[in-house]
Amino acid sequence: MKLDINALLSGKVRSLPFAYEIDCGGEDDMPRPPAEVTFTSPIRVKGNISDSGSCLYLTLEADADYTALCDRCGGKAEGVVSCRLERMVAEEGIVADENSDDYFIAVEGKLDLDAEVAEELMLAFPPQILCREDCRGVCPICGQNKNEGDCDCEEKEAERTDPRWDAIARLLEEIPDEDGHGEN
Ligand SMILES: [Zn+2]
Ligand SMILES: [Zn+2]
Known part of the structure; x- marks a missing residue:
């Protein structure tokens, strides 16, 4: 959505609260969540732009619900991802470096925050979901999901790698049998 900040730019108001939602399904140029993640809600955005007298300063918070595959068990994981953005706001043609990350640039009195907000939100996902x-x-x-129940592999494994068994295995190896070696 394009945020009209003309009231701020003209000095009519000193503070401009805003709240809106970004629908991620729609536009093709929107950043996508990581491949295995699906947003189950629009991105909710809430913030404020205030005029400090010397500059316009924007703060916002955004969040969205998501589902994903658990990194550990492959089951369904659900959560809310959220992020915070703080940035100065300048009119087009005022600041030298308009590509700087310090500024949101208002074009014809309007701010388009959607792509930035979505991108920031993507970065906010935990490394492991x-x-x-x-x-x-x-x-x-054996591939058993251990949240659903235990298998006995661990027990078997523990037996197999128990250092006491190693010691016995070594002893057995030292005793020659008919096959000429100690194992089995
Ligand atoms: Zn899991
Ligand atoms: Zn198992």
Whole structure:
């Protein structure tokens, strides 16, 4: 959405609160969430632009609901991702470097924040998305989802790698049997 800030630019108001939603499904030039993530709500944006006398300063908060595949068990993970943005606002043609990350540039009295907000939100995803904080993952041996129940692989593995068994295995290796070696 384009935010009309003419009232601020003309000095009519000193503060401009705003709230709106960004529909991510629509436009093609919107940043997409990571491949395995789906937004289940629009991006909710809420913020304010204030005139400090020397500059216009924008602060906003944005969040959206999402579902994803758990990084650990592959099950469904749900959550809310949120971010915060603070930026100075300048009219087109006023600041030297309009591509600077310090500024949002108003074109013909209007600000288009959608792409920036969406991009910032993508960066806010945790590096690992889990179905729950203590997700137990899947068994690397049999593939059992351990949130749903235990398998006995771990027990078997523990037996196999128990150092006491190693010691016994070594002893057995030292005793020659008919096959000429100690194992089995
Ligand atoms: Zn999980
Ligand atoms: Zn298992």
